[in-house]
Amino acid sequence: MTVNDDSFTNWKTREEIAESMIPIIGKLHRERDVTILLHSRSLVNKSVVSILKTHRFARQIAGEELSVTETMPFLQALTTLDLGPSQIDIGMLAATYKTDDRGLSVQEFTAGAVAGATGANKVERSAPRDVVLYGFGRIGRLVARLLIEKAGSGNGLRLRAIVVRGGGEQDLVKRASLLRRDSIHGQFQGTITVDEANGTIVANGNTIKVIYANDPSEVDYTAYGINDAILIDNTGKWRDREGLSKHLRPGIDKVVLTAPGKGDVPNIVHGVNHDTIKPDERVLSCASCTTNAIVPPLKAMDDEFGVLRGHVETVHSFTNDQNLLDNYHKADRRGRSAPLNMVITETGAASAVAKALPELKAPITGSSIRVPVPDVSIAILSLRLGRETTREEVLEYLRDVSLHSPLKRQIDFTTAPDAVSMDFVGSRHASIVDAGATKVDGDNAILYLWYDNEFGYSCQVIRVVQHVSGVEYPTYPAPAV
Structure with missing residues (x-):
């Protein structure tokens, strides 16, 4: 048998194992x-090839490739346990088992590592919590996809309605079509049907009422059987407490804004300050996509090296706020054609750092350049550190943060030498450290942070909503603190 034959046989064996993983993960x-994870990446509803690719990608962050032959025994061990709602990372189970010197079997080790999710310790399933989307644009539709994907057993978050302004004939069909097909993020994973008679979209069995209104004051959500709901405002029309409080209508308990909040509205970056949300807080913001991209690495760098000052330059994909062709715009430069120009503009992300990370006393400045790509941006974070260090130390530290810390869902890490922006479409992390581009000279460090400003940000929004609704289930093995 030749080497090529050996490689092919090995591939077919791994294919068979990945195929057998799918029904276990689904059940x-x-x-x-x-939810079964592999280095913070969900394996739920993934294909055979996707599972194998996720295992191979582990080499980018952990330094070596994982094989399904290594992780499958841990997945099988989980099926024998009395598990409650949780997220379990079989990649981390396999990695930590390698370094464990107690001589335990895979079954014994797994039972101990996830003990907090079993038996009397397990979290009780939450009753379904209603969610309403106010606005159904780029972020609204991606948040809808995520809510539908995470419906799981029917417990947890349940998308009940979207609120939009009437768009005329075939409005419902057109909105369903935009949910079904996306030029950047691809096809919806599942089935979507339209019930025009009842004004609903049915996506993977989830019945979503489409409510037409020009103002929050026009809607009584209880009339649609919606109660105690979390409303996600994707319009950005109201950004202060007074404006957002208009949504606190019958049936709505809390309002979450997908834009930077103004005044005393808390700006929340999940992973950094979500634990500061007061139980009685009814109005909050998820800040901006760029704030979510820079605050977690800023916190990580400040924790280890100290940050004395910094500047962030974002090279940002164009958005619907800009014009397709030159036309009037109230803001400077944004009236010029977005697909044809690099456009210097402002970013509020630097000033928003103080709201999300008040313990960081360092002054942070920022600016932005919009460029002719439809999605994925990069933040170039230039930092003056509190001590001298080396490039190797910074990269090893950030790699470890991406694998083992409480920020591992926010910070990803890549060593790919030819990485470009399109490679990060669909990333669920708030930002991805590009190891190859990182520069360190004494007490100066420059980090290049990729981020999917649409999907990665939407994932952060969902994490905040899960937290305030009480369905943010614990992750095992527990990250190092």
Whole structure:
């Protein structure tokens, strides 16, 4: 047998194992609200090839490739346990088992590592929590996709309605079509049907009422059987407490804004300050996509090296706020054609750092350049540190943060030498450290942070909503603090 034959046989063996993983992963998710992860990447509803690619990608962050032959025994061990709602990272189970010197079997080690999610310790399933989307644009539709994807067993978050302004004939069909197909993020994973008679969109069995209104004051959500709901405002029309409080209508308990909040509205970056949300807080903001991209690495760098001052330059994909062709715009430069120009503009992300990370006393400045790409941006974070260090130390530290810290869902890490922006479409992390571009000279460090300003940000929004609704289930093995 030749080497090529050996490689092919090995591939077919791994294909077979990945194929056998799918029903196990699906059943755990559907029946027990258990999400199986591999280095913080969900394996739920993934294809055979996608599971194999996710295992191979581990070499980018952990330094070596994982094989399904290594992770499958841990997945099988999980099926024998009395698991409650949780997220379990089989990549981390496999990695930590390698370094464990207690001589335990895979079954014994797994039972101990996830003990907090089993038996009397397990979290009780939450009753379904209604969610309403106010606005159904780029972020609204991606948040809808995520809510539908995470419906799981039917417990947790449940998308009940979207609120939009009437768009005329075939409005419902057109909105369903935009949810079904996306030029950047691809096809919706599942089925979508339209019930025009009842004014609903049915996506993977989730019945979503489409409510037409020009103002929050026009809607009584209880009339649609919606109660105690979390409303996600994707319009950005209201950004202060007074404006956002208009949404606190019958049936709505809390309002979450997908834009930077003004005044005393808390700006929340999940992973950094979500634990500061007061239980009785009814109005909050998820800040901006760029704020979510820079605050977690800023916190990580400040924790380890100290940050004395910094500047962030964002090279940002164009957005619907800009014009397709030159036309009037109230803001400077944004009236010029977005697909044809690099456009210097402002970013509020630097000033927003103080709201999300008040313990960081360093002054942070910022500016932005909009460029002719439809999605994925990069933040260039230039920092003056509190001590001298080396490039190797910074990269090893950030790699470890991406794998083991409480920020591992926010910070990803890549060593790919030819990485470009399109490679990060669909990333669920708030930002991805580009190891190859990182520069360190004494107490000066420059980090290049990729981020999917649409999908990665939408994932952060969902994490905040899960937290305030009480369905943010614990992750095992527990990250190092």
